[in-house]
Amino acid sequence: MTTGPDLARGVDRFTIQTRDLNLWYGDFQALKEVTVRIKPRMITSLIGPSGCGKTTLLRCFNRINERYENVTTTGEIRIFGRNIYDTGVSLSELRKSVGMVFQRPNPLPISIYDNVLFGVRLHMPRMTFSRGQKQELVETALRDVQLWDDVKDQLRRKATLLTLEQQQKLCLARLLPLKPRIILMDEPCSALDAEGIEHIEELVDQLRAKYTIIMVTHNMGQARRISQECIFMFLGRIVEHGPTLEVFLTPRHKDTEMYVTGRYG
Secondary structure (H helix, E strand, O other): OOOOOOHHHOOOOOOEEEEEEEEEEOOEEEEEEEEEEEOOOOEEEEEOOOOOOHHHHHHHOOOHHHHOOOEEEEEEEEEOOEEOOOOOOOHHHHHHHEEEEOOOOOOOOOEHHHHHHHHHHHHOOOOOOOHHHHHHHHHHHHHHOOOHHHHOOOOOOEHHHOOHHHHHHHHHHHHHHHOOOEEEEEOOOOOOOHHHHHHHHHHHHHHOOOOEEEEEOOOHHHHHHHOOEEEEEEOOEEEEEEEHHHHHHOOOOHHHHHHHOOOOO
16 A cells, blocks of 8 residues: 555454445446455455356456456455455555466466575565575465475576476465465466365365455366355355355355356256
8 A cells, every 4th residue: 555554554343345336347247236245364265157257356456457458346345355356556556465376377487496586576676685584484385385395406407497386385485475465366276187176275274364365266176175165156246145054065055056056057
């Protein structure tokens, strides 16, 4: 933020709250009257058929949708109690607090070491770090994502030479020196094999002790395994939101039941 309350330090019962959120890509309305409350320090899964608005909603939380042309948004999104559309909100500060991991790993074609420090250099250009401080940032981030032991002797190696699982862990590590409070994940396991999926799920489950995590997934087994709450979306609307096991075992809406039992989607 530029002035006023610090987004990253706000305290609220809910980490994210939206009210009557609508979004259009040109003439197409992708989100319709979305009102939702997301609790802190848990994994919330966004599920639903392709094209239902899951990724669009996820990308609203750090305003990354605004990179696209002809996007119009109405309604309200509050993160730690503050409306992220307020004029005093800095996009750079917002994206420090709300990090994002994408479907396919996207490490930069530079060293592992420089990848971890990239966000710090981009978002905190006026900060000066000693060599020892940089080393500590890198080691702490890589330890937090269970990658340090694999790469500690090859930090100058090009990051794109890592396995896909290691690359995705590195993309998570790149967020952590910025001290985010929220991590958005858009199908983070879609490019991985079964072993890689298991490892990333274990990692994400550990990270929820420190971060609020919102994950888009098409994998119903994954949603059941690792999320504490689940949001089912259909045609741009939120149909159902509740504890994950309740959504899967005793859904309140017919559309939810049909989707989680595999009858469409």
